[in-house]
Amino acid sequence: MGTATPAFQALIETEQLKPCKVCLPGSGLGYDAILFAQNGFDVTSLEFAPTAVRHQQELAGTVGVEFEICECDLFDLPEKHLGAYELVVEYVTMCAVAPEQRDEFSRVMAGLLQPGGKHISLLFPIEDRPDGPPYGLDERASITSLERAGLILESNQEHPATIKPRRGREKLLIFRKPV
Secondary structure, three states, X not given: OOOOOHHHHHHHHOOOOOOOEEEEEOOOOOHHHHHHHHOOOEEEEEEOOHHHHHHHHHHHHHHOOXXXXXXXXXXXXXXXXXXXXXXXXXXXXXHHOOHHHHHHHHHHHHHHEEEEEEEEEEEOOEOOOOOOOOOOEOHHHHHHHHHHOOOEEEEEXXXXXXXXXXXXXXXXXXXXXXO
C-alpha cells in the first residue's frame, strides 16, 4: 500500500491500542513499524527479507524514528524474543506461510507474547486460493490455529478502516494470551 495499515491507524487514533512493547512479525517495508514508533510504542520489527530490512532502516532514518529491526526467520527466532511482548501485530504474514505450517506459525505468534498480552491479526486475503504465496486464508481455520496455540479470541470484526479493494476480504481478529 505504501502507507501504514488503516485499521491499525484507527486503533491507535481511537486509543484502543496504547503504547507498549510491540512486535511486528513479517513487517515488510516497515510502514506499520513506523506508525507504532511515531505513536510512542517500543517497536521490534521481525523481517526475513534483507531488501525489506534495508527499506525499513532507510525509512526510519528519513522520518526520524528509532525501533529495533531484526532480520530473521520467524521459525528460528533469537530466544530474546520469546515471551517479550505485550502486543503482537500481524498483517499479511500468515498468508505468506504455507498452509501446512500455519499451526507452527500460530505457536510462534503465541510464544512472542507475555502472559496477558494481545495478538492482533488482520487476516488478508480471506479467499480460496491454494497456490501462493500469498495463500488464501480461511477465517475459521485461522482462528482455530491461533486458539490451538493457546490464544483466546476476544474480537472478530470487519474493521471499517480498510481500503476499498480489500473490503470483504479482511477480518480484524484480537486474541489474548491467558495469564
